[in-house]
Amino acid sequence: MAFVCGGLRCVQHEIAVAAAHRDSVVCARNCVVGIGTTDRPARGGRSRLIVAQAENAAEEAPHVRQIEVLVPVADGSEEIETCTIFDVMVRAGADVLTASVGESRTCELSRGMSMTADVMIDDVKDRTFDLIALPGGMPGAENLRENATLKRMLLDQNSRGARIGAICAAPAVVLAEHKLLEGRVATCFPAQHFLDCLPEAVNDDDVPVVVSENVTTSRGPGTAIN
Numbered sequence: 398m399a400f401v402c403g404g405l406r407c408v409q410h411e412i413a414v415a416a417a418h419r420d421s422v423v424c425a426r427n428c429v430v431g432i433g434t435t436d437r438p439a440r441g442g443r444s445r446l447i448v449a450q451a452e453n454a455a456e457e458a459p460h461v462r463q464i465e466v467l468v469p470v471a472d473g474s475e476e477i478e479t480c481t482i483f484d485v486m487v488r489a490g491a492d493v494l495t496a497s498v499g500e501s502r503t504c505e506l507s508r509g510m511s512m513t514a515d516v517m518i519d520d521v522k523d524r525t526f527d528l529i530a531l532p533g534g535m536p537g538a539e540n541l542r543e544n545a546t547l548k549r550m551l552l553d554q555n556s557r558g559a560r561i562g563a564i565c566a567a568p569a570v571v572l573a574e575h576k577l578l579e580g581r582v583a584t585c586f587p588a589q590h591f592l593d594c595l596p597e598a599v600n601d602d603d604v605p606v607v608v609s610e611n612v613t614t615s616r617g618p619g620t621a622i623n
Contacts, residue, residue: 463490465494473505476507561611582609
């Protein structure tokens with residue numbers, strides 16, 4: 398057995414034989430180290446020494462705070478965008494919370510799919526998030542725009558310089574309406590009536606995502622995973 402780091406062998410702490418009861422350790426570089434296999438024979442003394450070094454490093458490693466993401470949803474939000482934002486963020490290790498801006502936690506999305514959000518938006522109105530990411534879809538984006546709690550949270554998010562994301566109709570219908578794109582370039586769903594809402598629009602098939610300061614925008618369902 399040998400400890401491997403992130404799919405690659407940890408250069409600093411390559412271990413010939415791992416203690417069978419250990420699931421993971423952290424090397425001196427604070428990278429999480431998992432157990433992999435190797436054909437290398439045991440070298441008992443060196444192995445025990447390096448395991449001890451890794452255990453000490455694990456005890457001294459700083460706590461890494463999990464990123465917190467809010468995904469507001471509404472009746473009419475676009476299914477692919479909503480689900481992809483959630484899925485990609487979870488896979489990246491974030492703590493993702495969906496919040497309904499409607500009258501109940503259950504929302505009927507733009508193509509008829511029903512989803513139940515984790516909370517109502519007012520339940521998290523006093524919380525701060527590392528990222529607030531808005532799906533598009535119509536009339537979902539309009540419903541997000543009309544929610545006063547979400548508007549205040551977005552304005553607060555921007556004033557802190559914290560990250561905001563929006564895709565499809567949401568950059569034009571929500572962010573532009575709330576003056577959150579002033580002085581920034583952005584993209585959105587490539588329909589002219591949406592593009593005309595952006596102060597400085599990027600409409601390029603080769604540019605699926607635009608990052609401008611703390612705001613990230615994207616074009617639609619086909620670019621949601623970008």
